[in-house]
Amino acid sequence: KNQVEQSPQSLIILEGKNCTLQCNYTVSPFSNLRWYKQDTGRGPVSLTIMTFSENTKSNGRYTATLDADTKQSSLHITASQLSDSASYICVVSFHSGAGSYQLTFGKGTKLSVIP
Amino acid sequence: EAGVAQSPRYKIIEKRQSVAFWCNPISGHATLYWYQQILGQGPKLLIQFQNNGVVDDSQLPKDRFSAERLKGVDSTLKIQPAKLEDSAVYLCASSLRGREYEQYFGPGTRLTVT
Numbered sequence: 611k612n613q614v615e616q617s618p619q620s621l622i623i624l625e626g627k628n629c630t631l632q633c634n635y636t637v638s639p640f641s642n643l644r645w646y647k648q649d650t651g652r653g654p655v656s657l658t659i660m661t662f663s664e665n666t667k668s669n670g671r672y673t674a675t676l677d678a679d680t681k682q683s684s685l686h687i688t689a690s691q692l693s694d695s696a697s698y699i700c701v702v703s704f705h706s707g708a709g710s711y712q713l714t715f716g717k718g719t720k721l722s723v724i725p
Numbered sequence: 726e727a728g729v730a731q732s733p734r735y736k737i738i739e740k741r742q743s744v745a746f747w748c749n750p751i752s753g754h755a756t757l758y759w760y761q762q763i764l765g766q767g768p769k770l771l772i773q774f775q776n777n778g779v780v781d782d783s784q785l786p787k788d789r790f791s792a793e794r795l796k797g798v799d800s801t802l803k804i805q806p807a808k809l810e811d812s813a814v815y816l817c818a819s820s821l822r823g824r825e826y827e828q829y830f831g832p833g834t835r836l837t838v839t
Binding site: 614641642644646651652653654655656659699701703710711712713715716717718720 | 729765766767768769770780781816818823824825826827828830831832833835
């Protein structure tokens with residue numbers, strides 16, 4: 611069964627500190643992995659996307675890593691800001707045939723950045 | 726480029742009432758999705774359209790939920806009758822055909838059933 615597990619479920623950090631969110635998946639056959647940021651009351655917005663051959667991808671203060679062998683990904687946030695407070699969702703897609711893909715969503719990590 | 730539009734943003738109804746949500750995808754996106762996101766959970770796919778045809782509705786509770794995309798553009802999702810456990814955010818997303826891994830989400834409709 612395709613699954614995406616995220617940890618921790620929630621996290622509180624001080625403004626300016628770094629943090630790392632984890633994502634483990636059992637999706638097969640793997641196509642790509644995307645991290646979304648979802649602000650309260652808004653839809654998810656894509657931060658990064660990585661294919662099988664990519665180990666790391668950055669988007670400003672966000673850096674995602676992917677280890678396709680261990681089926682693990684992490685999202686590292688540097689010098690956190692209050693605006694980083696949101697849920698971060700890991701989404702893994704797999705090729706379902708006939709030129710289409712299906713997505714498996716994690717439950718998300720709720721990050722709170724406090725002053 | 727305009728994003729995915731949804732309305733209403735919030736809705737409060739009593740159980741056993743009916744409700745409808747509207748979605749307008751990004752122009753040119755052939756594929757449209759409706760998701761249900763319960764508090765603290767990731768989005769769960771309810772139904773996927775390719776133009777005006779249904780691709781996947783395996784997780785849609787068809788006894789009470791229905792959706793249509795008659796002209797292959799806008800879509801509506803209806804719940805009738807609503808139950809307490811339907812309280813959730815309903816997200817609409819769209820993508821180009823064959824690029825289901827690159828979905829753009831709307832702001833969602835937060836439904837509260839009392």
